[in-house]
Amino acid sequence: MHLQLAWRNLWRNTRRTAIILTAIVVGVWAMVFLGALMRGMADGMVRNAIDTLTGHIQIHREGYRSDPVIENRIDDPGRLIPIIENALPPDARWAARVRVNAVANNARHTAGITLVGIDPEAESAVSFIGRPAISQGRYLRPGDDNAVLAGRALVDDFETRLGHKLVLMSQDAQKEVASRAFRITGIFEAELEATEKGFLFVHKSTAQEMLRMGDAVSEIAVMLADRTSVASVADDVRSVLPDAFVVHTWRDLLPAITGYLDIFDGFMYLWRLIIFIAMGFGIVNTLLMAIFERMREFGLLKALGMKPWWIVRSVLTESLLLLVVGLSLGNFFSLLSVWALSKKGIDLSAFSAGTDLAGISRVVYPVLESRDLAAANLVVFALGLLISLYPAAKAARFTPVEAMAHT
Amino acid sequence: MPIVACKNIRKTYRQGDIEVHALRGVDLSVDKGGFIALAGPSGSGKTTLLNIIGGLDACDEGSILLDGDRVDQMTASKLADMRLHKIGFIFQAFNLIPVLSAEENVAYVMLLQGVPARECRERARSILDDVGLADKYGRRPHELSGGQQQRVAVARAIVSNPSIVLADEPTANLDSETGRGLLEMMREMNENKDVTFIFSTHDRMVMEHARRLVRLRDGQIVDDANHPVQ
Numbered sequence: 001m002h003l004q005l006a007w008r009n010l011w012r013n014t015r016r017t018a019i020i021l022t023a024i025v026v027g028v029w030a031m032v033f034l035g036a037l038m039r040g041m042a043d044g045m046v047r048n049a050i051d052t053l054t055g056h057i058q059i060h061r062e063g064y065r066s067d068p069v070i071e072n073r074i075d076d077p078g079r080l081i082p083i084i085e086n087a088l089p090p091d092a093r094w095a096a097r098v099r100v101n102a103v104a105n106n107a108r109h110t111a112g113i114t115l116v117g118i119d120p121e122a123e124s125a126v127s128f129i130g131r132p133a134i135s136q137g138r139y140l141r142p143g144d145d146n147a148v149l150a151g152r153a154l155v156d157d158f159e160t161r162l163g164h165k166l167v168l169m170s171q172d173a174q175k176e177v178a179s180r181a182f183r184i185t186g187i188f189e190a191e192l193e194a195t196e197k198g199f200l201f202v203h204k205s206t207a208q209e210m211l212r213m214g215d216a217v218s219e220i221a222v223m224l225a226d227r228t229s230v231a232s233v234a235d236d237v238r239s240v241l242p243d244a245f246v247v248h249t250w251r252d253l254l255p256a257i258t259g260y261l262d263i264f265d266g267f268m269y270l271w272r273l274i275i276f277i278a279m280g281f282g283i284v285n286t287l288l289m290a291i292f293e294r295m296r297e298f299g300l301l302k303a304l305g306m307k308p309w310w311i312v313r314s315v316l317t318e319s320l321l322l323l324v325v326g327l328s329l330g331n332f333f334s335l336l337s338v339w340a341l342s343k344k345g346i347d348l349s350a351f352s353a354g355t356d357l358a359g360i361s362r363v364v365y366p367v368l369e370s371r372d373l374a375a376a377n378l379v380v381f382a383l384g385l386l387i388s389l390y391p392a393a394k395a396a397r398f399t400p401v402e403a404m405a406h407t
Numbered sequence: 408m409p410i411v412a413c414k415n416i417r418k419t420y421r422q423g424d425i426e427v428h429a430l431r432g433v434d435l436s437v438d439k440g441g442f443i444a445l446a447g448p449s450g451s452g453k454t455t456l457l458n459i460i461g462g463l464d465a466c467d468e469g470s471i472l473l474d475g476d477r478v479d480q481m482t483a484s485k486l487a488d489m490r491l492h493k494i495g496f497i498f499q500a501f502n503l504i505p506v507l508s509a510e511e512n513v514a515y516v517m518l519l520q521g522v523p524a525r526e527c528r529e530r531a532r533s534i535l536d537d538v539g540l541a542d543k544y545g546r547r548p549h550e551l552s553g554g555q556q557q558r559v560a561v562a563r564a565i566v567s568n569p570s571i572v573l574a575d576e577p578t579a580n581l582d583s584e585t586g587r588g589l590l591e592m593m594r595e596m597n598e599n600k601d602v603t604f605i606f607s608t609h610d611r612m613v614m615e616h617a618r619r620l621v622r623l624r625d626g627q628i629v630d631d632a633n634h635p636v637q
């Protein structure tokens with residue numbers, strides 16, 4: 001009967017209850033769904049960055065990270081790779097690359113780029129380039145010795161097109177200037193314009209030949225099936241490698257993103273708190289209004305022998321019901337929104353100049369983590385009950401005599 | 408032994424500099440089974456006296472013994488317990504919880520007393536039968552007339568056999584015919600169920616139903632007489 005009473009009291013003023021419920025539902029939706037979008041942006045950012053030639057783990061010669069020049073190369077990958085493979089879980093994929101700074105030019109334009117020599121097949125499991133990233137032309141095939149893959153943005157900048165020539169220049173292993181002409185056989189598109197402008201891909205063997213570096217490579221990138229085991233796998237690899245080589249995880253390689261992720265969780269709590277404060281004022285105000293309207297009733301209940309604590313409990317029961325209903329609806333709409341966007345995501349390309357800068361994907365997919373869902377519900381529920389204590393205590397303080405005098 | 412014994416009760420309200428002596432030394436003792444009217448003009452202290460006996464208000468001086476317990480010395484929590492278990496209250500108006508039906512209004516107090524839900528229901532229905540509302544169990548207060556609402560209040564006040572029922576001008580909001588009906592019904596409960604009633608009124612017709620009439624004026628008892636039963 002206590003629940004029944006609370007439920008009926010809730011619907012005495014349908015409009016008012018509907019207003020509080022709306023506030024709760026919108027608040028929960030903002031916490032859960034918008035939270036999932038923010039999480040999705042962060043996740044997309046990490047995914048992009050990992051996909052853009054980072055991988056989960058990278059192995060370099062000592063010194064390459066601070067000075068990525070050809071001198072700091074891995075000279076004997078044939079000896080190193082079996083050692084690394086042994087330390088990796090069976091479902092891990094890896095690719096060895098040549099990666100040097102170079103200058104690209106054609107008749108009209110010149111730009112500094114990163115020249116990446118890849119093994120087309122291995123690379124496709126490790127970074128974005130082998131996936132359906134080619135929008136025009138084709139991916140590298142065996143024997144495409146003079147083929148180069150260029151990004152759409154770079155092709156536009158250079159006012160060139162598929163089939164046209166591009167000359168690449170860099171320093172070779174003998175510290176001489178190496179230069180070679182390539183033909184654009186494929187144009188790729190990436191999430192970020194910076195990627196399209198920054199990288200040119202050729203066969204690993206072609207790059208090795210051009211730079212006179214034999215079998216040597218610049219880095220070995222590893223992609224695991226699951227991001228969560230990165231740290232322990234990195235430790236395993238580290239423990240088997242000779243001292244001259246260093247192992248980095250994506251967290252080490254992407255310090256800005258790692259830092260961002262670390263503050264992101266705090267930011268999510270702040271976000272929830274801010275929404276809750278807005279929502280909380282609404283809840284407290286409306287509850288207070290409802291309670292002052294029923295002052296005489298609380299006086300009556302006290303005259304009949306109800307103790308203050310019972311009155312607190314019955315007001316809290318009302319707000320509990322309110323919160324449960326609001327949370328259910330809020331979660332329902334949030335899940336619905338997440339589900340609706342899970343296939344296609346939200347296309348932010350209209351704002352892509354801004355998103356590019358922040359390293360955010362053009363299309364954002366909401367990512368609903370159970371801990372975010374739980375945190376949002378917990379915040380609303382626990383804080384909601386907590387702030388309801390105030391109106392409840394007010395209700396419990398009315399004395400029968402003064403309440404009855406209020407006619 | 409009397410069920411209520413008040414000795415030298417004094418109560419002064421202060422509003423700023425003004426002092427209102429609502430009660431100035433009231434002695435009153437009520438025996439079990441009594442049906443007593445507190446009569447007097449408006450402002451004579453009837454409500455104050457009833458509130459003090461029922462523990463809703465504290466007196467400044469004097470002692471109140473209710474069923475052997477000192478009301479004036481109880482803690483707030485003890486007072487609540489006493490009101491819940493030993494006293495039935497009937498007010499002039501707004502006696503009922505608007506969202507509960509007649510039956511639920513009566514049952515609610517028993518529920519608070521810890522009576523099992525099933526028994527609450529049965530007893531609520533049977534007492535509503537007694538006060539003449541056999542066909543109105545499910546009605547909400549706003550679906551009942553003023554007289555019917557007061558009958559529900561009487562039913563609620565007596566359902567758990569309190570030591571005493573305190574009724575503050577229970578008929579003041581009713582027309583005289585309905586008021587008479589309510590009084591007769593209360594009197595019936597008093598006789599059949601041996602419930603003790605103290606009710607206040609300034610209505611001559613109501614006074615005539617009392618078996619004992621206590622007159623108050625300016626916070627003092629000016630007359631106390633047993634009425635012949637009509």
Ligand SMILES: Nc1ncnc2c1ncn2[C@@H]1O[C@H](COP(=O)(O)OP(=O)(O)O)[C@@H](O)[C@H]1O
Pocket residue numbers: 420421422427428429447448449450451452453454455456
């Ligand atoms: N809460 C209060 N504050 C100040 N004065 C009060 C209060 N309650 C009652 N009084 C005064 O005490 C006197 C007795 O009031 P009351 O007991 O209500 O009389 P009755 O019920 O006989 O009309 C009146 O003069 C009234 O104005």
Ligand SMILES: [Mg+2]
Pocket residue numbers: 453454455575
């Ligand atoms: Mg009065």
